[in-house]
Structures are given as C-alpha cells and as structure tokens.
Amino acid sequence: MKITSARVIVTCPGRNFVTLKIETDQGVYGIGDATLNGREKAVVSYLEDHVVPCLIGMDPRNSEDIWQYLYRGAYWRRGPVTMRAIAAVDVALWDIKAKMAGMPLYQLLGGRSRDGVMVYGHANGGDIAETVDAVGAYIDMGYKAIRAQTGVPGVKDAYGVGRGKLYYEPADAALPSLTGWDTRKALNYVPKLFEKLRETYGFDHHLLHDGHHRYSPTEAAQLGKALEPYSLFWLEDVTPAENQEAFKLIRQHTTTPLAVGEIFNTIWDAKDLIQNQLIDYIRATIVGAGGLTHLRRIADLASLYQIRTGCHGATDLSPVTMGTALHFDTWVPNFGIQEYMRHTAETDAVFPHDYRFDRGMLYCGEAPGHGVDIDEQLAAKYPYKPAYLPVARLEDGTMWNW
Ligand SMILES: O=C(O)C(=O)C[C@H](O)[C@H](O)CO
Numbered sequence: 478m479k480i481t482s483a484r485v486i487v488t489c490p491g492r493n494f495v496t497l498k499i500e501t502d503q504g505v506y507g508i509g510d511a512t513l514n515g516r517e518k519a520v521v522s523y524l525e526d527h528v529v530p531c532l533i534g535m536d537p538r539n540s541e542d543i544w545q546y547l548y549r550g551a552y553w554r555r556g557p558v559t560m561r562a563i564a565a566v567d568v569a570l571w572d573i574k575a576k577m578a579g580m581p582l583y584q585l586l587g588g589r590s591r592d593g594v595m596v597y598g599h600a601n602g603g604d605i606a607e608t609v610d611a612v613g614a615y616i617d618m619g620y621k622a623i624r625a626q627t628g629v630p631g632v633k634d635a636y637g638v639g640r641g642k643l644y645y646e647p648a649d650a651a652l653p654s655l656t657g658w659d660t661r662k663a664l665n666y667v668p669k670l671f672e673k674l675r676e677t678y679g680f681d682h683h684l685l686h687d688g689h690h691r692y693s694p695t696e697a698a699q700l701g702k703a704l705e706p707y708s709l710f711w712l713e714d715v716t717p718a719e720n721q722e723a724f725k726l727i728r729q730h731t732t733t734p735l736a737v738g739e740i741f742n743t744i745w746d747a748k749d750l751i752q753n754q755l756i757d758y759i760r761a762t763i764v765g766a767g768g769l770t771h772l773r774r775i776a777d778l779a780s781l782y783q784i785r786t787g788c789h790g791a792t793d794l795s796p797v798t799m800g801t802a803l804h805f806d807t808w809v810p811n812f813g814i815q816e817y818m819r820h821t822a823e824t825d826a827v828f829p830h831d832y833r834f835d836r837g838m839l840y841c842g843e844a845p846g847h848g849v850d851i852d853e854q855l856a857a858k859y860p861y862k863p864a865y866l867p868v869a870r871l872e873d874g875t876m877w878n879w
C-alpha cells in the first residue's frame with residue numbers, strides 16, 4: 478500500500494483552518510488538522526515544502542515509523558510548527574488505518590472505556606452579573622461543567638470575554654487588537670465571581686477558570702487559595718509553564734486542582750510537571766502535541782501519577798481535531814474532561830462529522846475512521862483571511878501575556 482498524494486487545504490469558514498488530506502493507491506484517504514492559530518501559513522509551507530515530498534510512496538500503515546521519520550529525521554525537534562505538521566500526518570494515517578479496518582478509531586486504540594465524554598463550555602460576561610447569567614444559560618442547556626470568565630472593572634477586555642454567547646472567536650482582527658491587564662484588580666474580583674456562582678447555583682456543577690498565563694507563581698498561589706472555598710474542577714494556565722519548577726510554589730500553597738498544557742508540543746514540556754505531581758490535568762491535545770501517537774505517550778505517563786486528561790478544544794482546533802479527540806477521550810483510561818467551544822454552522826458544514834452533543838456530553842460516532850471529512854468544494858469558497866489573537870499590555874504599556 479502506498480501514499481499517492483498529500484494535499485494541504487486552507488479554508489476560512491469564519492476562521493482559518495489548515496487541513497491535510499492523504500490519498501492512497503487503495504482509494505482510501507485520511508484527514509488531519511494542522512491549524513496553528515495566527516501562524517497558519519508557516520505550517521502550510523512546512524507541510525507542502527518539506528513533508529509532503531517525503532510522504533509520497535510511503536506505506537501509510539506504518540504510522541509509528543512515519544512519526545519517527547518526521548520527528549527524528551528533521552534533526553530539528555519539537556516546536557508548534559513541526560509538531561502540528563506531524564500531528565496532521567499522524568491523524569490522517571490513523572484515519573486511513575481505521576477506515577481500512579472498518580472500525581471507529583477508538584476501537585484501534587483499545588476500545589470503549591466510557592459511554593460519552595463530559596465536556597465544558599465557555600461562559601463569559603462583561604462583569605460578575607453577566608457571567609452568572611451566562612453560566613445559568615449553560616446549566617439550562619444541560620452542561621455539567623462550565624468555564625467562567627468575567628470582565629474585570631477597569632481592565633480593557635480581560636481574557637475570555639467575548640461578544641457572543643454560545644460562539645465567540647478570540648482571533649478577531651487582521652492585526653492583533655490591544656487588550657489590557659491588571660493582576661491586582663483581577664485577584665480582587667475573580668474570587669467574588671465564584672462566590673456568587675456557588676451562592677446562586679450551589680455545588681452540583683463543575684466550575685473551571687482559565688488564568689491564561691497572567692499571574693506570577695506567588696499571585697497564582699494567592700488566587701488558588703482564594704478559590705478553595707468554591708471547589709473548582711480546575712484552575713488553568715495560572716502561570717506560564719516554560720519554567721515547570723514554578724508550579725512547586727503554587728502547589729505548596731493551594732489545593733485548587735491545576736491544569737496546564739494547551740500550548741505544549743511534546744512530552745518534554747510536561748515531563749517534570751507530571752513526574753513531580755505538580756498538576757492534576759494535562760491539557761495537551763491531538764493537533765498541538767504531535768497527533769495520537771504522541772498524545773498517547775503523554776497520557777500514559779500522566780496515568781502513572783493519577784493525572785487525568787483535559788484536551789484543549791477551542792475553536793482554533795478544527796472539527797477534525799475535535800472528532801479525533803473524542804475517539805481518544807472515549808478510550809483513554811485516565812480521562813478527565815474535554816473542552817468544547819462550538820464551531821459556527823459554516824465551519825460544521827465544511828467539516829461534516831458524526832459526533833454529537835447531548836446533555837453536557839459529546840459522543841463520537843461509529844463510522845470507520847475518526848468520523849470527520851472535508852467538503853473541498855465548500856472549503857474553496859472561503860479563502861484564507863489573516864486573523865490574529867489579541868495582545869495584552871499593562872496600564873503603563875508593558876507587554877504582558879495574553
Ligand atoms: O481554550 C482555552 O482554554 C484557551 O485558552 C483558548 C486559547 O486562547 C486559544 O486556543 C488560542 O489559540
């Protein structure tokens with residue numbers, strides 16, 4: 478069996494997606510996601526100029542060897558561009574293998590470990606009152622877990638505050654828009670949101686919060702401690718994780734569960750956090766961390782330390798990643814939760830899929846493969862449009878983490 482072609486498809490049905498379609502001499506094809514929010518074209522070039530020529534003629538069944546070939550063979554390892562390109566190839570090959578076997582992908586991984594996948598949605602508001610209402614709307618839709626983000630008085634567009642209710646898009650401008658940040662104000666305000674949420678809705682639902690890399694380790698510890706009475710499911714990305722040691726300090730001061738890893742590319746980004754039990758949930762995902770082949774290794778390492786998965790699932794991850802993640806989540810023994818930011822109807826139409834939402838859970842389908850396709854004719858109607866995530870600056874102009 479041979480790979481006969483591999484094509485990169487760029488489309489923008491409301492936001493940009495990069496998709497790899499691998500075709501074979503047996504008529505079976507596979508689809509992989511290679512989207513890197515705001516840096517899409519770098520991955521397009523990496524794939525078209527440097528990966529696709531190597532793939533032609535290879536046996537698509539040898540996904541492990543092809544993974545090693547692309548990782549070791551490049552000499553230059555890791556990084557978001559490389560690992561997204563590898564992820565796209567890897568997922569397309571798993572898709573092909575599952576289609577050849579006539580099985581849904583989760584069967585190839587080890588079968589079903591659960592009936593469905595608990596997801597969390599994003600509730601946003603300009604202030605506490607608005608966010609409390611937004612959380613109520615998610616509860617009414619049947620969600621069991623909700624991430625709550627609020628605007629902070631005196632801070633321009635604090636992280637997570639969007640314009641839409643069910644759908645919003647953070648990468649919102651042709652050049653990065655400017656937002657503000659003030660840690661002191663956020664530290665005073667955010668705990669009040671969770672106090673109000675528990676007062677209003679009780680303790681039956683899981684609540685989550687994303688710090689989006691904004692706090693120093695000491696400030697993060699203060700926030701975690703202040704949130705303890707409200708029993709969060711997790712506090713995410715509360716400080717940047719390049720320095721994995723920083724989490725020791727946070728851990729010593731709070732029992733609020735910690736989640737990290739949506740920007741991780743490989744097991745090496747997570748290794749110390751996992752082995753020192755400094756986190757509770759690992760957020761690495763299929764497209765970000767080298768595909769199923771590599772994410773499986775991260776999840777297995779995490780399982781030794783009772784750390785559970787919580788795959789990133791924002792709108793910049795295409796339905797191909799979402800569909801594949803749901804097969805992974807259905808199998809992975811140490812599953813925790815799956816993020817679910819809904820795509821627009823335009824995006825869903827370009828990527829026909831068989832996963833479905835029902836009362837706070839997502840269910841993968843039973844079609845052979847990962848169950849997500851691309852309608853190329855429709856995709857061609859939405860040309861690439863530059864779109865960037867915002868940047869954040871402090872009041873005095875200092876560049877901060879968005
Ligand atoms: O979904 C999340 O938790 C995020 O933090 C979303 C990210 O900002 C987004 O995916 C960046 O591309």
Ligand SMILES: [Mg+2]
Binds near residue numbers: 687739
């Ligand atoms: Mg996040």
